[in-house]
Amino acid sequence: MRMRLTAITLDCADPMALAAFYHRATGLPFAERSDDDFAGLRAEDGLFLGFQRVEGYRPPSWPTQDVPQQLHLDFDVDDLDEAAALLVSWGAVLPEAQPRPDLWRVLLDPAGHPFCLTVPRPPRES
Template sequence: MAPQMKLSAITLDCPDPSALAAFYQRATGLPLHPDSDADFAALTREDGLSLGFQRVDGHRAPTWPTQIVPQQLHLCFRVEEELDDAEARLLELGAGRPDGQPREERWRVLTDPAGHPFCIIGNSR
């Protein structure tokens, strides 16, 4: 049987959708969807997959690596540049670097400005 569903979007809760969309737009180069507003913003790839950001009042950032506030979602991005260079670029854009980096020779765990953990993975892996 052929698949009946195709992933069309991944959406993150956050306190400021416009700010988080701007961070990921600078990090990925994806264009901002023209219908984005203060309550919901999205970046959309050419194949239609969107990365969305929705306003949630009282949003609590995940506390990775502890599970006091669980991460609930974890994004991974393959990077073309060296991991050290990609990490430095993302930190300059506003990412955070939590303590406790597992296997940092292979990938790095960072947090976006709203506190969501995400990984960058070297292209050679």
């Protein structure tokens, strides 16, 4: 059996606002909008990134686990400093706690979900 990832859906308080942030950050086009409870983006390969309203949503409390992060997304970028600064200007937060700032940056999206920026590394030779 083989499984193919087709969708990732994030809980949040404002689906359209979070979809707009990720649209701007990734360039993925809007794919779905239904009233104010759900929005989505779809990549060319079909991967769907969805955002659903959850009443009483509480953002993760990274780096503590008072409210667990539950999942996080990783994105390759060309320049960590430049990408982090741009994303912060669009509403992300760069928390003080950065476990390995030489390899990746942890940011929080406008709904509080942690996500990481990394610079692609060449594959290891066997």
